Amino acid sequence: MAAHASLPVPTQADTTVLGQAAQSTNSTYKILYFGLHGRGELTRTLLAYSGAKWEELPVDWPTQKEHTPFKCLPVVYETAQDGTILELAESQAIERYLANKYGLYGKNAYEAHKVEQIFSSADGVAQAFSQKIIGVAQDKRVEEANKLYVEVLPKFIAIHEAQLAKNGSNGHYIGNSATLADIKVANLIDRLLFLRPQGANEVPFSAEKTPNLWKVLEKVNSHPTMAAWKKSDRYQELNAGTKSMFKF
Amino acid sequence: MAASLPVPTQADTTTLGHAAASTNSTFKILYFGLHGRGELTRTLLAYSGAKWEELPVDWPNQKEHTPFKCLPVVYETTQDGTILELAESQAIERYLANKYGLYGKNAYETHKIEQIFSSADGVAQAFSQKIIGAAQDKRVEEANKLYVEVLPKFIGIHEGLLAKNGSSGHYVGNSITLADIKVANLIDRLLFLRPNGADEVPFSAAKTPNLWKVLEKVNSHPSLAVWKKSDRYQELNAGTKSLFKF
Numbered sequence: 001m002a003a004h005a006s007l008p009v010p011t012q013a014d015t016t017v018l019g020q021a022a023q024s025t026n027s028t029y030k031i032l033y034f035g036l037h038g039r040g041e042l043t044r045t046l047l048a049y050s051g052a053k054w055e056e057l058p059v060d061w062p063t064q065k066e067h068t069p070f071k072c073l074p075v076v077y078e079t080a081q082d083g084t085i086l087e088l089a090e091s092q093a094i095e096r097y098l099a100n101k102y103g104l105y106g107k108n109a110y111e112a113h114k115v116e117q118i119f120s121s122a123d124g125v126a127q128a129f130s131q132k133i134i135g136v137a138q139d140k141r142v143e144e145a146n147k148l149y150v151e152v153l154p155k156f157i158a159i160h161e162a163q164l165a166k167n168g169s170n171g172h173y174i175g176n177s178a179t180l181a182d183i184k185v186a187n188l189i190d191r192l193l194f195l196r197p198q199g200a201n202e203v204p205f206s207a208e209k210t211p212n213l214w215k216v217l218e219k220v221n222s223h224p225t226m227a228a229w230k231k232s233d234r235y236q237e238l239n240a241g242t243k244s245m246f247k248f
Numbered sequence: 249m250a251a252s253l254p255v256p257t258q259a260d261t262t263t264l265g266h267a268a269a270s271t272n273s274t275f276k277i278l279y280f281g282l283h284g285r286g287e288l289t290r291t292l293l294a295y296s297g298a299k300w301e302e303l304p305v306d307w308p309n310q311k312e313h314t315p316f317k318c319l320p321v322v323y324e325t326t327q328d329g330t331i332l333e334l335a336e337s338q339a340i341e342r343y344l345a346n347k348y349g350l351y352g353k354n355a356y357e358t359h360k361i362e363q364i365f366s367s368a369d370g371v372a373q374a375f376s377q378k379i380i381g382a383a384q385d386k387r388v389e390e391a392n393k394l395y396v397e398v399l400p401k402f403i404g405i406h407e408g409l410l411a412k413n414g415s416s417g418h419y420v421g422n423s424i425t426l427a428d429i430k431v432a433n434l435i436d437r438l439l440f441l442r443p444n445g446a447d448e449v450p451f452s453a454a455k456t457p458n459l460w461k462v463l464e465k466v467n468s469h470p471s472l473a474v475w476k477k478s479d480r481y482q483e484l485n486a487g488t489k490s491l492f493k494f
Contacts, residue, residue, distance in 0.1 A: 015352075016354070019354025019356040021356070022355040022356040023355065069363065071405060086356065090362065091366075092362070093359055093362035107261070107265065108264075109269065109346060110267070112343070113339055114261070117339045120338050120339050131377075155317065159315070174261065175261060
């Protein structure tokens with residue numbers, strides 16, 4: 001069974017034509033990713049936040065792998081409003097593309113740089129969490145989590161509470177509206193809270209301990225389409241899939 | 249001592265955004281005397297022909313004055329005199345790539361560049377953790393593992409992508425972008441930091457012709473060729489080997 005036949009076929013055209021199609025803000029999407037949050041989470045979050053329509057393609061990895069540009073997932077197929085099909089790949093490349101498309105990437109090059117500073121800073125913690133907690137043997141997890149909570153998070157928290165205070169403690173990193181920075185950080189906090197190993201200490205984020213970061217989290221999660229996404233059946237499935245895959 | 253750090257201009261982001269459009273800026277880099285997380289920034293500035301100087305590092309005193317308590321930090325003085333504080337190495341790299349026309353002509357090209365950057369960065373991180381981060385007596389073993397477990401997959405994918413773009417020595421279109429520079433940088437780094445006694449790094453004109461073309465095109469670009477021959481670049485080479493004990 002040529003399961004890859006079920007993968008959309010990207011439109012072959014020069015990059016000027018594809019660049020034109022990429023301007024579409026009325027696109028629909030097909031996501032090829034496993035049934036967990038993982039490297040697909042921020043992409044799904046950005047699509048949900050922006051109100052874009054998407055569907056999930058059935059995964060048949062052994063058969064589909066050779067048909068993906070980097071032999072890994074996620075891959076996202078965007079059908080632009082003119083019918084062009086664009087193939088998006090590499091999770092962070094997809095995230096930046098979507099953030100830019102949906103006005104979440106700052107209003108100018110300086111704001112985009114600030115967004116990227118925050119993204120980079122948060123990603124450092126996300127990677128440490130991934131390697132040191134998800135990546136370790138289960139019997140080491142509590143120890144590694146407690147270490148992360150006291151060695152890595154306090155520095156991050158102090159820096160970010162201060163950055164947010166500089167922007168007026170309004171629940172946003174830049175100006176008065178959400179950007180990829182807010183969404184990335186909210187995503188990180190959600191993930192750390194959700195994947196606290198059984199028996200580990202409290203994750204040091206809360207309304208009292210980290211008021212500015214908590215405001216960012218609340219603002220992102222209370223955005224109407226975001227709130228709806230998090231209540232959805234699919235989101236609960238992804239929660240369960242995440243815990244199951246990583247054995248939490 | 250911290251008084252020697254430039255003071256970023258305080259202004260709203262519209263004003264700073266205007267300043268950021270400057271293509272006639274000068275730069276001051278605050279980073280240690282090795283390639284490390286400063287390498288791609290220096291490469292991008294060298295490529296663009298922009299003037300830059302290196303600030304003396306006094307980390308214990310300067311740390312508190314950096315936005316994320318780490319380096320590099322880059323201070324840009326724009327053509328109107330505004331001072332912008334740039335931080336977080338990859339954020340700086342994207343900003344400079346965009347400023348100097350290395351970030352694609354449209355959102356689709358930018359995405360393609362970011363795909364390549366991300367793919368290459370995965371290897372760079374594996375190298376960093378598994379080889380630079382390994383105890384010295386484990387390095388040869390870890391390097392040989394990387395060369396057979398990680399690089400062939402990367403090479404297979406990238407030779408294919410470059411062939412799709414006409415084997416021109418470019419990932420996107422007909423000119424250098426951040427993608428080319430990032431990958432050239434990665435190959436340079438892997439070749440330069442091969443542990444003594446490890447196998448050959450599997451990049452060469454014969455084995456990886458398309459990737460080698462990318463490397464050659466980037467390194468033969470006039471301003472980059474000059475930079476790589478400079479005394480400072482040699483210092484950074486030496487500093488890199490020294491710090492990482494290669």
